[in-house]
Amino acid sequence: MAATKVKAGAAKKSAGKSAKAAASRKTKAPAAKAAKKSAARSAKSATKAKATNAKTARPATKTKAAKDVPDFTDFPAGVVTRRDVTLCLACIFRLFTKQLGLAPRTAYNEIRRYAPTVEELTSRNPQRPFFKPSEEKNPHCPYCEAPRRWHARVTVHRVEGGKATDAARRALVRTLPAKDGQFQVHEEKKTARQVFFEWLERLGQELDFEDDNAWMPEAARAYLQRREPKTDWAEVFDGARAVRRSHRLEEGWEREGARLFLAPPLYNDVLLVQYLVSRSHRHGGRTFDGRLTLLDFVRRMRHGGHLEAQGITDRDQFDVLEQLVEHLAGGDESAKLHFIIDRRDLLNKVKDVYARHAT
Ligand SMILES: [Zn+2]
Numbered sequence: 001m002a003a004t005k006v007k008a009g010a011a012k013k014s015a016g017k018s019a020k021a022a023a024s025r026k027t028k029a030p031a032a033k034a035a036k037k038s039a040a041r042s043a044k045s046a047t048k049a050k051a052t053n054a055k056t057a058r059p060a061t062k063t064k065a066a067k068d069v070p071d072f073t074d075f076p077a078g079v080v081t082r083r084d085v086t087l088c089l090a091c092i093f094r095l096f097t098k099q100l101g102l103a104p105r106t107a108y109n110e111i112r113r114y115a116p117t118v119e120e121l122t123s124r125n126p127q128r129p130f131f132k133p134s135e136e137k138n139p140h141c142p143y144c145e146a147p148r149r150w151h152a153r154v155t156v157h158r159v160e161g162g163k164a165t166d167a168a169r170r171a172l173v174r175t176l177p178a179k180d181g182q183f184q185v186h187e188e189k190k191t192a193r194q195v196f197f198e199w200l201e202r203l204g205q206e207l208d209f210e211d212d213n214a215w216m217p218e219a220a221r222a223y224l225q226r227r228e229p230k231t232d233w234a235e236v237f238d239g240a241r242a243v244r245r246s247h248r249l250e251e252g253w254e255r256e257g258a259r260l261f262l263a264p265p266l267y268n269d270v271l272l273v274q275y276l277v278s279r280s281h282r283h284g285g286r287t288f289d290g291r292l293t294l295l296d297f298v299r300r301m302r303h304g305g306h307l308e309a310q311g312i313t314d315r316d317q318f319d320v321l322e323q324l325v326e327h328l329a330g331g332d333e334s335a336k337l338h339f340i341i342d343r344r345d346l347l348n349k350v351k352d353v354y355a356r357h358a359t
Pocket residue numbers: 088089090091092129141142143144145146
């Protein structure tokens with residue numbers, strides 16, 4: 001695995017060196033990808049082999065399995081996100097046995113069937129019996145102090161629907177084990193605008209706004225990944241020290257040494273994303289073009305011909321922003337979100353807990 005990584009890195013570096021090499025990059029990239037894939041595959045089969053010894057080496061197997069399966073390596077970056085939440089089985093067991101008066105066996109069966117909603121699982125402030133996974137070595141339930149053996153991890157993979165992911169997602173879902181509802185699949189209909197703002201909010205939570213040199217390119221890359229999922233943006237940004245507006249390109253991007261040039265429409269959209277994601281964190285939005293008030297931003301877009309190109313004729317700065325955002329986000333177009341909920345750890349842990357409880 002380490003060897004694969006070094007090779008892929010070397011291919012990237014040499015590709016960045018000259019225009020000639022850039023042409024060969026296209027041929028090298030798939031090879032690196034294939035290597036990555038086969039590495040992932042062998043890691044997977046190793047996990048499977050380990051899984052047969054589940055009884056003897058359980059804790060290690062569980063964490064390993066959760067990392068590798070389901071396997072999203074074939075999905076474009078940026079369309080799949082993962083959220084983990086911890087479920088306290090002591091809390092829920094107590095609720096079922098003490099408050100609802102169920103016998104332990106019945107409570108056990110109920111918990112096995114328990115299907116938490118996406119909302120419960122992905123809430124920013126999880127409610128009892130859920131809590132945020134802790135970095136601590138020996139975490140305790142914040143509600144009842146129960147130690148780790150009572151904690152079950154539930155993972156939600158969120159996949160944005162669309163041409164780039166639908167076939168891969170269907171294929172993936174078919175490979176998931178159906179037994180005992182280890183995985184549950186859920187779908188939500190949204191508008192493109194809603195999905196965009198959810199994405200933006202999450203991006204804002206992930207970025208560290210203290211360091212402009214880190215978050216600005218990161219925000220640009222995240223947006224470009226979302227907009228053109230088929231391009232390997234990690235590679236495009238690798239070694240890029242500056243992102244600039246291109247005066248030559250009408251569309252797309254090009255790398256020139258350590259600089260990445262974006263065609264004006266692309267660059268302007270990146271500025272808008274930076275403006276939107278940072279305006280609540282800083283006074284005025286922060287962008288590659290500096291700190292901008294809404295008025296500055298709208299002026300810049302107008303002078304650059306960006307408003308005209310999008311047919312925006314409003315004069316009021318707030319109306320203009322709204323129009324720009326509609327254009328960027330996709331407005332009322334329908335969009336689908338798919339959730340794959342991994343309940344395997346819940347099923348395993350509840351079995352352990354019941355075994356302890358019954359004896
Ligand atoms: Zn608890």
